[in-house]
Amino acid sequence: MVVPQSWCRGGDGGMNALTAFDKAPPDPYSRAAMPAPLRLTVDLDALAANWRAFARAAGGAACGAAVKADAYGLGARGVVERLAREGCRDFFVATWDEAAALGALPAGCRLAVLHGLTTSDVEATRATDARPVLNTPAQAALWREVGDGRSCDAMVDTGMNRLGLAPAEAGAVLAGLALDTLHGHLACADEPGHPMNERQRSAFAVVADAVPAQRRAFANSAGVLLGESFRFDLVRPGLGLYGGCPSPLAKGLLRPVARPSALVLQVREVEPGDSVGYGATWIAARPSRIAVVNLGYADGYLRAFGAGGRMLAGGVACPIVGRVSMDLTAVDVTDADVIEGDWLDVDYDLPTMSAVTGLSQYELLTSLGSRYERRYA
Numbered sequence: 001m002v003v004p005q006s007w008c009r010g011g012d013g014g015m016n017a018l019t020a021f022d023k024a025p026p027d028p029y030s031r032a033a034m035p036a037p038l039r040l041t042v043d044l045d046a047l048a049a050n051w052r053a054f055a056r057a058a059g060g061a062a063c064g065a066a067v068k069a070d071a072y073g074l075g076a077r078g079v080v081e082r083l084a085r086e087g088c089r090d091f092f093v094a095t096w097d098e099a100a101a102l103g104a105l106p107a108g109c110r111l112a113v114l115h116g117l118t119t120s121d122v123e124a125t126r127a128t129d130a131r132p133v134l135n136t137p138a139q140a141a142l143w144r145e146v147g148d149g150r151s152c153d154a155m156v157d158t159g160m161n162r163l164g165l166a167p168a169e170a171g172a173v174l175a176g177l178a179l180d181t182l183h184g185h186l187a188c189a190d191e192p193g194h195p196m197n198e199r200q201r202s203a204f205a206v207v208a209d210a211v212p213a214q215r216r217a218f219a220n221s222a223g224v225l226l227g228e229s230f231r232f233d234l235v236r237p238g239l240g241l242y243g244g245c246p247s248p249l250a251k252g253l254l255r256p257v258a259r260p261s262a263l264v265l266q267v268r269e270v271e272p273g274d275s276v277g278y279g280a281t282w283i284a285a286r287p288s289r290i291a292v293v294n295l296g297y298a299d300g301y302l303r304a305f306g307a308g309g310r311m312l313a314g315g316v317a318c319p320i321v322g323r324v325s326m327d328l329t330a331v332d333v334t335d336a337d338v339i340e341g342d343w344l345d346v347d348y349d350l351p352t353m354s355a356v357t358g359l360s361q362y363e364l365l366t367s368l369g370s371r372y373e374r375r376y377a
């Protein structure tokens with residue numbers, strides 16, 4: 001009897017694989033030990049240099065680090081450990097989930113949870129020393145009830161209309177709470193000339209005078225560079241630490257930190273007139289060598305990157321050709337010396353890629369996905 005081959009199972013091989021799978025369920029952690037065909041190299045020395053650049057720029061203010069979203073995709077644990085060695089003491093995550101994932105912090109370091117807390121977070125707050133950043137009257141009331149006098153932070157909204165207490169209500173809402181840090185956040189810090197910056201700064205200075213907190217924190221990466229009056233006691237850079245260029249004022253200040261690279265699975269020769277990839281959108285104009293690499297849009301390497309995207313083979317820039325697939329990308333390596341098994345560096349210069357794709361540098365970092373083997377160098 002002929003057994004019809006199913007596309008999904010890939011015929012007999014698929015059935016065997018399924019049987020093996022039934023016998024030995026995969027260990028969810030085993031992937032970490034497997035050599036992955038794509039890597040994200042995180043240059044911790046560059047990260048440390050960037051933090052020191054912000055610490056210097058912060059002048060008399062202390063310099064913390066925003067490590068939310070797994071340190072913008074680079075791995076919060078490794079980032080926190082290295083920055084703690086540089087002298088960073090204040091870290092910021094978005095949620096209690098992220099706080100728990102970080103585990104115990106290095107000695108002397110402290111964590112604040114930017115999104116505050118809900119009733120479902122109460123247990124989590126008891127398992128750590130992290131402080132909630134209270135954003136609403138309801139969060140403040142809840143913390144008054146369940147905080148047992150533990151210290152907390154609060155965020156004041158000075159015109160961005162994102163999270164935070166209204167300046168007029170902050171004093172009454174926070175009265176009597178053990179306030180560690182009072183925060184504000186800039187909406188337009190990446191545009192140094194924007195009138196909103198000074199409007200927000202002066203509104204924050206007024207609340208900061210009226211509400212008794214041990215420290216006041218206002219500036220993100222771009223805000224640090226706006227001048228002394230924006231820095232208050234503590235600054236909270238994120239993007240710039242990870243090699244993004246947060247503002248025109250940061251030119252030349254920061255080093256790239258994240259370097260994706262991918263394995264060449266196949267190199268093929270194509271003739272003039274041959275097409276490459278889905279939709280046959282790229283047609284060879286000359287005899288060409290095409291490297292097919294283990295990287296695709298499921299790794300954050302979006303189809304939009306095909307136009308203008310490049311990979312680097314020993315310093316030679318090789319253009320992406322055709323459509324980026326889910327797990328594969330084709331690169332024209334005719335002018336480079338590339339063989340199967342080589343690794344190509346993905347050109348992921350954040351400001352350039354942002355200009356090419358229209359995505360923000362924040363999106364470019366946080367969309368890299370989970371299939372990379374993150375390596376610290």
Ligand SMILES: *Cc1c(COP(=O)(O)O)cnc(C)c1O
Nearest residue numbers: 066185220221222236237238239
């Ligand atoms: C994310 C975030 C930061 C860091 O901002 P960058 O622009 O990445 O430097 C600082 N403060 C708050 C409240 C944030 O949400």
